[in-house]
Amino acid sequence: MNMNRKLSAAATLLSALTASNAMGQVSNWTNSAGGTWNVFGNWDAGIPMTTGQSAVFGLGSPYGVSISTISPTIDELHITNPDVTLVVVPGRTLGLAGATSTNNGLIDLNITGSSANSIIRIDNAHTMNGTGAIRLRTLGDNARIDGPGTLTNGAAHTIRGVGQINAPVTNNGLITGDISVSLSGNTLEIQSDVTNNAFMRAEATSILGLEGTTIDQTGGGSIVAADAGSVNVNNLGATILGGTVGTEGTGEFNIAGGGAATFDSVTSTGFIDVDPSGNLNITGAGLLNDGVIMLNRTGSSANSVLTFVDSGMLTGTGEVQMRTLDDNAQLNTAMGSTITQSASHTVRGVGDLNASFVNNGTVSADVSVSLSGNDLDLQTENKVNNSLMTAEVGSDLRIIAVAVDQLGGGSLVSNGGEIQLNDATIEGGTYFAPGGGVLRSDTGTQVLSGLTLNGPMIIDPSTVVLVDADGMTNNSIVELNQVGSSANSVVRFTASATLDGTGEYQMRTSVDNSQVNTDAEVVLTHGASHTIRGVGEINAMLVNDGEIRADVSVSVSGNILEIQTNDKINNNIMAADAGSNLDIDSVTIFQAGGEGLGGTLLANEGNIRLINAMIQGGQYLSVGGGQLNTSFGNSLLSGVTLNGPSFINASHNISVDGDGLVNNGVMQMNPQGSAANAELHFIDNTVLDGTGEIQMKTGFTNTQINTDPTFVMTHGVNHTIRGVGNINAALINNGTITADASVSVSGNILEIEGEDKTNAAVMSAAGGSILELTAMTLTQTGAGHLLADEGQVRFNGGATVVGGRIDAVGAGNAFVNGPTTFTDVTNNAPLVVDASDTLTISGDGMVNNGFVSVNPGQSAADGIIAFPADGFLNTAGGGEVRLEASLGNSQIDGPGTVTNGPGHTISGIGTIDTNFINGGSIEPGKDGIGTLNASGDVTFASFGSMNIEFGAANQSDRLAVTGTANLAGTLNVVPATGAMATLNFDYVVLTAGSVVGTFDTENIIIDGNLITRVIYEPTQVRIITRCIADTNLDGAVTAADFSAWVAAFNAGSDIADQNFDGNVSPADFSAWVANFNQGCP
Template sequence: MKFHRCLLFGLVGLAAPFSRAQIDIPWTNGAGGNWSMAANWDMGNVPDQAGERALLNLDGMYTVSVNQNVTVGGILSSNPMATISLNNGRTLTLQAADPMIDHAGPFIVNSMGGGSATFIHFTSSGTLSGSGSLILNANPNLDTAYLNSNIGAAITNQVGHLIRGTGNIYGTLINNGAVTADVNTRTLQLLSAGKTNNGLLSSSGGGTLQLNGFTLTQEPDAVIRAGHASLVNLVGATIVGGDIDSQGSGIVRVISGATTLSGVNTISGNLHILNGNTLFLNASPINHGVITVNSVAGGIATIIQCNVSGGFGGAGSVLLNANLTLDTAQLRTGPGAAMTNGPGHLIHGTGNIHAALVNEGVVSADVPDRILQLLGVGKTNNSLIQAVNGSTLQLSGTTFTQGSLGRLLADGGQINLNGATITGGEINTLGGRAQVIGTSTINGLASFIGTLNINNGQTLIVNGDLPNSGALTVNPSGGMSATVIRCNSDAEFSGSGQIVLNANVNLDAAQLQSGNGAVMTNGVDHLIRGAGRINALLTNQGEIRADRDGLVLELTGNDKTNNSILAAIDGGILQISGIQLLQGPAGRLTANDATMNFSIADIVGGMIETINGGLAQVTGTSTFSSVASLVGSLNVNNNVALIVNGGLPNNGTIIVNPSSGGSITSIQSNITGEFSGTGQIVLNANANLDSAYLQTGPDAAMTNGAHHLIRGTGRIHALLVNEGEIRADVSGRFLELTGNGKVNNNLIAAVKGSTLQMTGTTLTQGASGRVIADGATVNLANTTIAGGTIQTTNAGTVNFTAGTTFD
């Protein structure tokens, strides 16, 4: 040993100009002892200068207690049974060009856990190496055991070396080995200067590793780990690169301030962002664990935020755990940044997603009776966003663009649309429901399946086609406020689904509208039904049905086209008001055990029918133009007119003034046409014969076709050609032919004690033309009759006064 030391002295003399030579001083007491005792060192020389290194290579089990403040160039110990103990309140300063501690056994800082600051300090960059452990043994005041270095000096913890225990590490640390917090319920804290991890930073045995207020740069294979039943706390730290994981019940936690993960490769296990804290996420870690935002559901805003575009890959999940205030668990993005939820990754729970989200995985509202809300900046869905387990997914004030595989699903849950715009993709609520709670827009949706309610007072705007295999209910509660589906661009409701209008007596409580010249099409096999008002410019290729007993479905506002079925059934009332309804060849208006009202309506083409006791009625002056067929019952109510242009194939019964009211009530032809078919027109005037009359406009003629019947009591002013039968058949009452000339090629009769009266007109009869009084009276006054036959039977009479002429 002495020879070795002398050799070193010689080397020191040679190397002095470079200030790198060290004097190695061996420990000589196999029983251990105090550092300060000269007798414990070779040649009685206590290592206490920057140019000296302590050699603790003596065999055996012993402890060297550093009982004074010491400055050395290094400590080297190859004996795994030799313990170095830095006593309470003492400082070990390592001062050399490359200071080091290289040891095989334990090195304990504050072995008794005393209350004074106890620390190792590197004045320049140096190393901790060997197979030993540097053990920090602070009491609850972590500065009673710490590791530090000068500014610009780095401490390198080499491969195979371990730093553990409880205390503080202030210095610039480069970890190539392992650092672990392993004291149950106690903390090992890394803070202050930046640090690099190329190995393992961990907690174990119930300990807590805390990274506080610095930047930690990790190599790709480096790991921060919370062991089973242990914690890693992130306090305003920035983690760059590497992996973060936990094992068993271990948890990595963001506990105070804002922590940033930048370019972290993988997250595994449990990562919690505690109440009131923010995790900034830059780049896209592969997350195979569970990241919980506000694990205790506290009352303060708790956030994950991407300030640059990034997000989550892997098969893990982000759990939002808000309390009733949804902003207590948030996802956010900075300006221009997007957050991507990658394929196979899950975001779920309850809270707010403000982020510019691109979903390639699953976003799930899955907390019973709670809300997961997507709001703020626009979002993109290329996969699945759902509400399950009795939860609510709410889209509020955001633009939501779905790709071809994008799907919104309510399966045992509910979707709320609150000022949202959804473009493309599918909405499926077969196992739940969706509702519009604030005016929302659907653009070019690929498919809707299930139930969608447009709640009282709200509007759903549909632009572009909507393949609907479900039920859209407008005002499901039957509230009193205007509730609307509106198309601002051409849109077809296709599929086998239905729109249900659920108005109360205020028909505007359930409306269909179109704006800006847009056409709403009710597609083949699609149904619009219920009670309410259809103001839209509408083309019907499917079925529109008034089917609520005693309530009205009104077609009004913009004109409509019907190429299929408009029906009233089950006591419902279909009302067509103030519009033109253009019917194609297959267009049909049907009242089946129900009522159909025409009020200032213009019906062009198609068929009108009533069956099973159904009734059609004109309640405001209306026009039928070139209607293909009438079957059943049609009433022209008191004080209104039905204008028939181009004739009407009538196989039913048209009653003019069924109530015998006192006001003028009429059927009028302004264009020449024929009432054909086997039906009848019944005039039902009171004493004022003009309360039920037939009229024609200038140059127009009305033909009563073969097999068709006009009968009752009233007045026929029309320019009339009779090929069928005209019959006065109400006992004691008059049917008067007057005004414009008439042609009779068949039968005009008075029967059953009635009176047929011709006044101030000309009747031209063909060869088959007959006027008959059959048990009734025919009165001719100031009338000219040319041709045909006049006869009486069954005690009938014909009376004529001055001015009557027979030619």
């Protein structure tokens, strides 16, 4: 022993002796060799046995003392010699009843490992000072410190080993479970309350057991499990108030099954294991965790539970690891309490997070720490997420029947795992998927309020996602019913809101199995950069500023996207992609005007189908083989521009209102050739404009263009209607209307009928086609004309044409097939007025530059051109009316007087059954010699003419006039084909009730010495052939003809003009003599 230690021991002994009065009777140990307590000779003042006595162990050398045969109870114990070891042997107790003891040496309890108990009993509050240690060396109650008094363990003093501390303790020094001093067992059991102001430990391979105790560490104490050591809370539980709980190396703080630890404002710096059926309760201000808390790390079906009893903070840099699925690992709060997790703390794993929870750190479903299952369930109480909630690879973060408030800027993150919503509410914040994974609507109904999706989302069958007034921003892909189930996946907006972002909804299963809806009176605004594509139903009341696409490429079932239930506003694009159908069913799409801003329906290789739909404004555009179709019922186009092919199918109707229709594509009507009707119906005064065409593809009433009564459709300058069927509409045609069998699948007739029409451009009949005008008035203005362009323009019963022209190209012709009226019409076409039909000419008459054939079939039924009032038949280019059938079977009828204008010809064998003025040409006969009848008076104008052909056997053309024939103008006489003038033939070319006057000019035949002479008689005009010198016209050339020449000369008669110089002069006498001398055949 060195000098310093000896001096210290001496000083301690002196101090103890000086304090003898305070301690009562003091007995000092005197045997430096050691010995037993109960030997009188070892003490200087007798054996200390009872209260009022104290024992002092001094001296300066090492020695040992055993309490082996007695169990003394003294006031105080002072081991001042650090080399002293006091042993309480099994079966013995050392009682301390005073206030203070000093131990600078060792006090050992049960050094033999006996099952008999070695005990230090604290009878009153007692402080153990000194630098020494009490060593409990045998397990269980075989080495223990008992009460009832409270033991204060001094700042430099240690209690270590195994066994039990049953006395209340205030620890200002060190209490440690330490197998290194154990003869039996490795656990130091703390079974009474402890105020720990310093250190409590479990050394390597040792256990510090907390059994039914409260450890008050508010003075700054700590409980530490050293490397390979363990602090255990058994089924009796323990409460730790404040201070620190920590571990070193592989040390652990274990809460055993059936045990419950309560931490009140504790700091944890190490590893805490909450075993199955174990509970860790947090009270006070919460828990500062810089370590790891594990819940159920064995995968047991029994539950490990961490519960915040009071609202508190879960802070620190550590984490809670929940390692077993479902309720086998739980993080809870008591009713009314909330956990607030700090920014640097993490909760991860699997199990149930039932707590009311404010997350400023990380909550992570993480199968990498799991022994059983891969789901972390956020349930029971609502959560606030201001930071991160994640699902790691292979893990599911399930949010079940709770709300997660992310308005503080929180994020849900898939790092390769799934976040599953089960009747969940997410308010605000963001969802990301940087490492893959998905956000899934797994079961029930979810509410997403102001959530931004930066990662994929799946809405499973039989689930509903509700979006409130805060809307949704989607920058990724949201899939509805990706498995093709017959159960429904639904997104429903419950308040007017915006669906924004750069992402897209993919509706993957048809009909109602994928739905985007709104509640009543709720409007969804679809953002400019967002897309909804796929199949299914969009029932929402919608303002579309983005893109909506029917797209079979994302479908697992069907190819139809149905736009239905509520009206929509389309300011951008609604499209049908390749192989897909966009069905607009029983709703209005506003694309322009007061509602829309100019949207587009885009048939992008797909079909847009109208089903009792209304499209207002905007445009339809086609790419590739895209089409706009009527699919069912009656649809309305209002101010729409069609820039692609469209179809009005059989049994369907498209109406157009006052805002009109611009068609720059091809609209096909009834392309199937069905017996059911396809109709384009104009329901207000409006315009059909554009550069396109309407193809009417099935005849009769099976293809119709109509207007409502009193309304007029104006057909634009650059637009075309062609094909077959019926145009019943009241219209003004500034474009082109063509009967065209080349686009027909049934029939070749385009019927212009119903309401009256105005034609300012062209209505035509193409080759093999018939343009029929029936029971209506066509008023032609400006350049308006009817054109038989290799086809036929046919006028049926009740047709009236006012003004304009009828033109023909190639084999084109016009045909009157029923009562028809022309008012001031110019005809430039071959025109047939058929048997039993009447063409009435009203107004000033008709300019006929074509060939008009009346009853060319020579039927017994009458073909008539009728003039109800005075009128003309004029021509600008050699027009002709031929009365093809005899007598009344071909007529020009009155009661008006008919004037045949200059250059115009009336020919044939029929009847002019009215008063007639001929300023043109009359040509009786048809394909040879014939008689033309006139039942009224006939007046020949000076500029008119009559052309007569003669043949053999006194046969010639004849004009048979019932009334008076007032002659003037020119008579032209020519031989019929193959005929020639012969001597003394006599032709009656005109008969009349009365013949007045003569022709002004007689173009007769001179053939050698033969000449035709015109003979005017009171009721007829004859043409005779005579020799030129036969001036008395008796059929022979004799001397009597000289007297006749003289008489003719004196009368100035043409007969006297024998040299045919147009004058009657003396020179004609010489010519007569020459002609006389020539003789007569």
